[in-house]
Amino acid sequence: MGNSFGHLFRITTFGESHGGGVGVVIDGCPPQIDLNEGDIQADLDRRRPGQSRMTTPRKETDTCEILSGVFQGKTLGTPITILVRNKDTRPQDYGEMAEVYRPSHADATYDAKYGIRNWQGGGRSSARETIGRVAAGAIAKKILGQVAGVEIIGYVRQIKDVEAAIDPNHVTLDQVEANMIRCPDPTTAEKMIALVDDIRRQANSVGGIVECVARNVPKGLGEPVFDKLEADLAKAVMSLPASKGFEIGSGFAGTQLTGLEHNDEFYSDDRGQIRTVTNRSGGVQGGISNGENIVIRVAFKPTATIGSAQRTVNKEGEATILAAKGRHDPCVLPRAVPMVEAMVALVLCDHLLRNHAQCHLLR
């Protein structure tokens, strides 16, 4: 269990890092949407390894094949299956991992839970699993754009202690994609790149914060009480590998304000729309989107896999020393950007359908 996400726009991902491939089945996609592999490949290319020296050198083109659900360039309303074959696998790099647990990785917990584990490249716990999410997210983005002009843009806001000040209301995809670290502030981006270069040379790793904004989200998305929009967004991104924290709007910093300072006062804009003067709510109030920009932040820990030697144990619990040999990212942040965007898109698309069902049947 646990490999499906969403209630109406529902995806199921599958696959391990080494083996037949990875992919996704999307059930509940509306029919008659234009779709081809190109629509999906664009985001997969932003996620794939080897795209820059910021990322793991594993060479995968991550070329996707649509196996089902599309006919003559349009979605059928039936399950869309997308498959990416694993190509550049090097099981020999991982032989040691069959026996030795990598610190802060999933090796030991998979063994504890299942009593078995595909130890080649992390198996199911590999970030390759997110290929399915990003592929499905590309379709969700397309629907959201088509129905409501929704724009979802993620970017690196912080790497270790290097932080950028970005205005989520005006950031563009071009700014994000202008550099290999995906920080839309060029000056900070250079510092981040230098930091990652440095840390890679030290066989070490760093983490940071991805911020993501969703603009033009219709009012009314989110289902009280458990499926509040922020709750589903939190689950969505906290299910990404290496994520350790989530916040929306004012987040943790909002605890430093009083209610009088924190509340978003209402006004009517010149089109008669009820708006808020500030957006400390982050676009969601009472679990439901209010039409303001949705702004979230996700903390990613430093990559667990590092080339430096660390103390650990093997399956039998005997002490040993491990220095990772497999290929890995010194910093997952640039590749996490399309993953976060995908998860936000999946949540919004699912709630778009849910809201349409319950609240627009009789309108």
Added chain:
Amino acid sequence: MGNSFGHLFRITTFGESHGGGVGVVIDGCPPQIDLNEGDIQADLDRRRPGQSRMTTPRKETDTCEILSGVFQGKTLGTPITILVRNKDTRPQDYGEMAEVYRPSHADATYDAKYGIRNWQGGGRSSARETIGRVAAGAIAKKILGQVAGVEIIGYVRQIKDVEAAIDPNHVTLDQVEANMIRCPDPTTAEKMIALVDDIRRQANSVGGIVECVARNVPKGLGEPVFDKLEADLAKAVMSLPASKGFEIGSGFAGTQLTGLEHNDEFYSDDRGQIRTVTNRSGGVQGGISNGENIVIRVAFKPTATIGSAQRTVNKEGEATILAAKGRHDPCVLPRAVPMVEAMVALVLCDHLLRNHAQCHLLR
């Protein structure tokens, strides 16, 4: 939709602040567990209004009735329904709310989504909804304790800028319950109480951070990839009213460390158990519990309802001024403690059942 939570130990809450009552149906509870109203009332009393001057003066005993699912003091395996009637309702206090939107509240978004809203005391968006969660959480705690000796303890770690340093490994329920702010550090607790007293007199409000630890959690709970334990925990607490952020283990602060500093090295303890030297993972690795203490933190914004005047609009979008007259908490944190505990218990209990089904069928 959205009023159910959990996959096997599944709860559905219902009810509005004013009206017939609030409650919960719990489906999937194991049979033959000793259960009576007293087991549930203890946590409801920690959640109820009017328990101290830190909370809203609304007078509700929140006395619960078990309507179904229990026979001769034991659970039947059939749905357990728990009902709490609303008593001290004052709809007259809320007349203005029928027309005017409270800033940073759910009034405007409920209207945008449903086109209708029970404006008495916040209706479904009222924190009274959490009665059902806390009642169900009490049962989940009981099962977790009985099966594995799991202890779940929440406490107030920070109110505005007053922060306590608590050791989650040793904190006790008695320490938490020793003062009305539910901060187990007595000195800091006094400062927090003084702060809340002060802010209440100013007709203002404050927020803060609740930390929660779960000890003795068996290894193996959590289902990769979307239902990772931290993902379900994040959803669980981010579905609580007023929550704005979530973190597990090192959380956002962990982004300041390198991988070498952050990783939790493994060792074998004297009972031959594989353990980690540090616990920056917060008890979860690869989405699965590793047997270490699970430690999470939740940011709660300052209460939206305040007695001070704020600019807002009415349903027609006309500008107006609102100063809340209904009863409300100057700070939700003390009452949020049992809510967070309940949500953690619900997640762990559900995953206990899920893990048992898939991974213990053949053992």
Added chain:
Amino acid sequence: MGNSFGHLFRITTFGESHGGGVGVVIDGCPPQIDLNEGDIQADLDRRRPGQSRMTTPRKETDTCEILSGVFQGKTLGTPITILVRNKDTRPQDYGEMAEVYRPSHADATYDAKYGIRNWQGGGRSSARETIGRVAAGAIAKKILGQVAGVEIIGYVRQIKDVEAAIDPNHVTLDQVEANMIRCPDPTTAEKMIALVDDIRRQANSVGGIVECVARNVPKGLGEPVFDKLEADLAKAVMSLPASKGFEIGSGFAGTQLTGLEHNDEFYSDDRGQIRTVTNRSGGVQGGISNGENIVIRVAFKPTATIGSAQRTVNKEGEATILAAKGRHDPCVLPRAVPMVEAMVALVLCDHLLRNHAQCHLLR
């Protein structure tokens, strides 16, 4: 688990025959629908015991209370909870059942599964559980009527070997309600009533077949491949107590025809609608409604509880003789009619919402 039904219009029933009461929570109901207890009570009255000498003499008015989800006479979009208290309980009648298993009842299997059982009046396995279904079904009928003019009419088609020939295309609710056996053919109804009177005097019981038609169902309801409309209808009615068989359209008799005889040829009617000349499909093709009348039949076994002596065993497996003392129906068919209608309504309403979400988002 297992006490919820539906994906978007989702109900959860609760309660035992003896105890606090029985009821239902409905999640996902569209907002702003006029609703009061009277809308629900009408169908509950058709289901309640003691309504005629055809049914059990247990005296329950089954008066319902709406606990939540309705405000000022309209649905809120939040969970609707409906509670019916148990009144005329006689636990003393059931003392023997604590120890002795009634043949073809749920006593032994509940004990085998849960190791515990509320033996008063059948507990959760009592037909009183269907109160929640009928209450929720009344709301589903209202939505279906409002959105699409859907009419759902059930009736008794056969009792033991007495069978009526009814035209599902023209039968009316008034015809059904014209007699206490709910067979719209008055002549056959009299024979059925005489048969039941006779069998009751013999302390025996009989079963039969309920047929149900849904008219004006929009095209397009039903989700291939597992949630085909006939599959969900089958599950819906096979979850009713005492049901042993289901068929749609030509059903089992259709196996006697060749394809050439069985196929429903298409034509265009005078409004340009594509229709079928015959309706052996029963209104569903490929799992999706085709706009023709949906016609199903459900076989109900003779009531298991009978006053005559039968051989059985007690909990320890010791042989004994049992003659039921509790109150019971000599024939469940008349009361099964509103139950079948309710289940059909719940399936159609859920699929109406599902189809609206996926297939009408972009139209």
Added chain:
Amino acid sequence: MGNSFGHLFRITTFGESHGGGVGVVIDGCPPQIDLNEGDIQADLDRRRPGQSRMTTPRKETDTCEILSGVFQGKTLGTPITILVRNKDTRPQDYGEMAEVYRPSHADATYDAKYGIRNWQGGGRSSARETIGRVAAGAIAKKILGQVAGVEIIGYVRQIKDVEAAIDPNHVTLDQVEANMIRCPDPTTAEKMIALVDDIRRQANSVGGIVECVARNVPKGLGEPVFDKLEADLAKAVMSLPASKGFEIGSGFAGTQLTGLEHNDEFYSDDRGQIRTVTNRSGGVQGGISNGENIVIRVAFKPTATIGSAQRTVNKEGEATILAAKGRHDPCVLPRAVPMVEAMVALVLCDHLLRNHAQCHLLR
């Protein structure tokens, strides 16, 4: 939606008759079960076209590939994906179907629902979709066999008016597989084969009844009230293409008996097990398995696709004549046998896990 089945042992099928392929993702499979393609291929071979002159001549080996979830011959507990490529596709045979609706097929309803349809070979409504079910069912059978020695055997009981009398308590797989019609009574099998040969020559088709028995099913499977075992079995088989009716135990014929005749009296067998003298309940009482053999029957209509000319309409509603040119089965029954078995296995395996979770956690 609608392409997933099961709650804990949950499958999602995908694919169209013509296109990249068909397959299934299985989530929730217990880990460490021996599994390879051979385990699955055996049942796929019983399902595949072209296996005898009783079936469609389409030539597909239906060779399966396990894409994920298995490592070194054992299940990982992660999603198992099984893919079968489409090989012998002849889209040119189906050109007419782009425009013309086949009577009693899914063409018109898919168009009405989705506004688009893969008209090559029936697309998603093709029986090729059941490949995923049969593949997943093979795994479910393996688990059921390993855990409890469960045996599931389906067979053709009736073709049109030719009916066999089979004892479900003693029928063997060898008897079923001894002839190409899969009727374990050799004499009747010959008559059935002659009948199908005859009907095929007439460019016509026939239907019939598949009976299926599950032996050694543990007591306690099935979840009251909606997920009663018979309800989930009914849904399972009524979701198969061409099914029109379902019954369990005494089924429709049971309505001819009185309660005194119908009830299954209890006794204790020589091992002290509580058993029933008769089995009119069909192995399920109160929705829960009672340890007796589960016996169900499924009515399949005559194949809709026939070579004879029929009146129909095209997409524009214009009258036309159609005689099918694509390859098709004159009688689906022999191939439906492994499909029914698979669906029964999927239901039982899911409920085995569900029962284990709720009712064996504390035992």
